[in-house]
Each structure stands twice: as C-alpha cells, then as structure tokens.
Amino acid sequence: MSKGDETKARLVQKTVELIATQGYHGTGLNQITQESGTPMGSLYYHFRGGKDALVAAAMQAGGDVITQALQAAFSETADVPSAIHSLVELLSQQLEASAFTKGCPIATVTLETAAQNDTIQHASQTIYRQWQTQIAQFLVQTGYEESAAPSLALFALIVIEGGLLLSRAERSITPLQQAGEQLIFFLQLNQQKG
Amino acid sequence: MSKGDETKARLVQKTVELIATQGYHGTGLNQITQESGTPMGSLYYHFRGGKDALVAAAMQAGGDVITQALQAAFSETADVPSAIHSLVELLSQQLEASAFTKGCPIATVTLETAAQNDTIQHASQTIYRQWQTQIAQFLVQTGYEESAAPSLALFALIVIEGGLLLSRAERSITPLQQAGEQLIFFLQLNQQKG
Numbered sequence: 001m002s003k004g005d006e007t008k009a010r011l012v013q014k015t016v017e018l019i020a021t022q023g024y025h026g027t028g029l030n031q032i033t034q035e036s037g038t039p040m041g042s043l044y045y046h047f048r049g050g051k052d053a054l055v056a057a058a059m060q061a062g063g064d065v066i067t068q069a070l071q072a073a074f075s076e077t078a079d080v081p082s083a084i085h086s087l088v089e090l091l092s093q094q095l096e097a098s099a100f101t102k103g104c105p106i107a108t109v110t111l112e113t114a115a116q117n118d119t120i121q122h123a124s125q126t127i128y129r130q131w132q133t134q135i136a137q138f139l140v141q142t143g144y145e146e147s148a149a150p151s152l153a154l155f156a157l158i159v160i161e162g163g164l165l166l167s168r169a170e171r172s173i174t175p176l177q178q179a180g181e182q183l184i185f186f187l188q189l190n191q192q193k194g
Numbered sequence: 195m196s197k198g199d200e201t202k203a204r205l206v207q208k209t210v211e212l213i214a215t216q217g218y219h220g221t222g223l224n225q226i227t228q229e230s231g232t233p234m235g236s237l238y239y240h241f242r243g244g245k246d247a248l249v250a251a252a253m254q255a256g257g258d259v260i261t262q263a264l265q266a267a268f269s270e271t272a273d274v275p276s277a278i279h280s281l282v283e284l285l286s287q288q289l290e291a292s293a294f295t296k297g298c299p300i301a302t303v304t305l306e307t308a309a310q311n312d313t314i315q316h317a318s319q320t321i322y323r324q325w326q327t328q329i330a331q332f333l334v335q336t337g338y339e340e341s342a343a344p345s346l347a348l349f350a351l352i353v354i355e356g357g358l359l360l361s362r363a364e365r366s367i368t369p370l371q372q373a374g375e376q377l378i379f380f381l382q383l384n385q386q387k388g
Contacts, residue, residue, distance in 0.1 A: 111305060112306065116295065151372055166348070179352050
C-alpha cells in the first residue's frame with residue numbers, strides 16, 4: 001500500500017467510525033482530518049467531491065464489513081435459522097461493545113440526508129441492494145423458490161434494520177434478538193422447497 | 195391559547211418539521227428561531243434545557259401525530275389487515291407528499307443521538323413504547339392472546355420502521371408497502387383466537 005493509499009484508507013476508516021456514531025451532519029471534516037491525523041489538503045486530494053464523496057466511500061466501506069459478515073454467516077451453514085442467529089449475535093455484540101453507538105453503518109446517514117442528497121442516496125441504495133441480493137442468493141441456495149427470494153430477502157433486511165433501530169432506542173439488544181426470532185419463524189413458514 | 199403558548203407551539207412545530215427532514219445535528223437553534231419567527235430568548239424561556247428539551251418536546255409532538263393516526267386506524271376497523279393497510283397507506287402518502295423527507299418523526303434523531311444523549315433516548319424510548327402498547331392493545335381487542343400481543347406489537351413496529359427506512363433509501367414506497375403485506379401475512383399466521 002502506498003503512502004497515499006494509506007492516507008486515503010485512514011480517512012475512510014475514521015469517517016466510517018464517526019458517521020456510525022454521529023451521523024452525517026454531526027461529523028465535520030475538521031474532526032475527520034484531526035482525528036485521522038491527515039491534512040485537509042490530502043482529504044480534498046483523495047476526495048475531490050469533498051464531504052459527500054468521502055462519506056459515500058465510508059458508507060461503502062462500512063457496508064462491505066456487513067457484506068463480509070453476511071458472507072461468513074452464509075458460508076458456515078446452509079441452515080437459515082443458524083445463519084440468522086449468527087448474524088443477530090454478531091450485531092448484538094457490536095451494539096453492546098460500542099455502548100449502542102454502532103448499529104447499521106449506513107442507516108443514520110440514510111435517514112438524515114438520502115432524500116436531499118443524490119450522492120448519499122445512491123450509495124445507500126447500492127449497499128442495501130447488495131445485502132438484499134446476498135440474502136436472496138442464500139435463500140435460493142437453501143431451497144427457497146427463486147421467485148419468492150427477493151421479497152423475502154427485502155423483508156429480512158427490513159426486520160434486521162428495524163430491530164437495530166429499536167435496540168438503539170432501548171439501549172438493549174432485546175428488540176433485535178426478538179426480531180431475529182420472529183424472522184426465523186416467518187422464513188420457516190415461507191419455506192417452499194423447490 | 196395565550197401568546198406564550200402560541201410561541202411555544204410554533205417553536206415545537208417548526209422543530210418537528212426540521213428534525214424529521216434534517217435530524218438533530220442538521221438542525222440548529224438559529225434556523226428554528228428564524229423560520230418560526232421567534233426570538234432566541236423566547237426559546238430559552240420556554241425550553242430552559244435548550245436544544246435537547248425542545249427536540250424532546252418536538253419528538254413527543256411528532257410522536258403524538260402517529261399515536262393519533264394509530265388511534266384513527268384502530269377505531270375504524272376491528273380487522274388487523276385493514277388497519278395495517280390504512281396505516282401503510284397514510285405513511286406512504288406522507289413519504290410521497292414530502293418527497294421522501296418525512297418517514298418516522300423520531301427515527302433519525304434516535305439513530306443520531308440516543309446512544310449518547312439521555313434526554314433524547316428517554317423521549318425516544320417513551321414514544322416507541324407508547325406505539326407498541328397501542329398496537330398490542332389493538333391486537334388483543336381483535337382476538338390475539340394477551341401473552342403474545344406485546345412481542346407481536348414490537349415486531350409490527352420493527353417492520354414498519356424498517357420499511358420506512360428502506361423506502362427512504364430507495365425513494366420509493368415499495369419497501370414499506372411490501373413490508374406491510376408481509377406483516378399482515380405474519381400476523382394472520384400468528385392469530386390464535388382466545
């Protein structure tokens with residue numbers, strides 16, 4: 001990794017952390033450059049689009065961590081309940097370890113800005129669709145009908161996201177865990193082996 | 195209504211609008227006072243706790259609008275699918291009429307700040323529990339078992355909140371509408387008449 005690449009990666013990593021905790025409007029470029037030890041000039045060198053370009057890159061990087069977690073959960077088992085259990089467990093640990101600051105890496109920024117900011121909306125949509133596709137593929141692999149998998153996957157995503165929101169509101173992993181249990185029940189009822 | 199009450203109500207109403215669209219960090223007290231035509235002194239007179247006290251009051255006011263919408267939906271019908279349809283319809287209209295800026299009136303602020311701000315977290319938790327209780331009572335009235343109603347109501351809330359989030363990310367009412375359909379299916383499967 002070149003020095004420039006390292007600087008860029010450091011900026012993105014710091015932004016991932018800050019937007020997860022504080023959101024878009026709560027995170028200023030000054031804080032990002034200070035806490036990552038990077039001059040403002042470097043930020044604009046690597047991200048000519050400024051804050052939106054950097055935040056979009058951070059959303060993608062934060063999203064990729066979840067993508068990898070999904071891949072790991074789905075490669076360890078061909079059983080939907082086990083996969084959802086391990087995903088919920090991972091997200092619960094992340095919530096507790098961060099004192100409930102870290103839920104979905106892109107939800108806060110999405111709600112704050114997606115309606116008014118095309119760059120953020122595009123990043124957000126891309127990442128959610130990526131997760132939805134991953135979940136749908138896993139459902140198909142485990143025997144769900146191909147025609148039903150996309151809408152079931154969207155529903156699974158909606159349930160996990162809603163569960164993360166309520167868990168942050170309650171500062172308790174209970175809502176997320178209950179959401180996971182109900183989702184498993186729902187998916188089992190919808191299982192129609194091809 | 196006294197002049198003071200009117201001023202207070204105007205401040206709260208403007209804050210409801212601004213936090214729904216921009217969130218907590220994106221909404222400054224200057225913008226609130228300017229757009230509501232209120233001097234800063236009046237804001238601090240009515241809200242000695244400053245921004246957090248005002249935002250908590252706005253969350254409660256925005257939450258009450260949904261509480262009333264739930265009451266309306268639940269008083270018009272004793273049929274769970276019809277009630278969920280009319281709620282989803284109302285929220286879909288609100289999303290479209292606001293160009294996807296207005297989803298849940300408290301979700302954005304919750305994600306931005308609940309982990310670090312006790313005043314906001316308390317307001318958020320109170321409102322979500324209020325909605326959950328309302329939904330649970332409706333489920334019991336329509337024949338669901340009292341022991342199952344709270345967790346089914348929490349799940350319903352999670353699904354609607356997740357649906358609103360994905361609809362804002364997609365700038366489309368489709369995720370919310372699909373969430374509503376799946377939720378109806380789920381609740382019907384869980385119906386055990388007492």
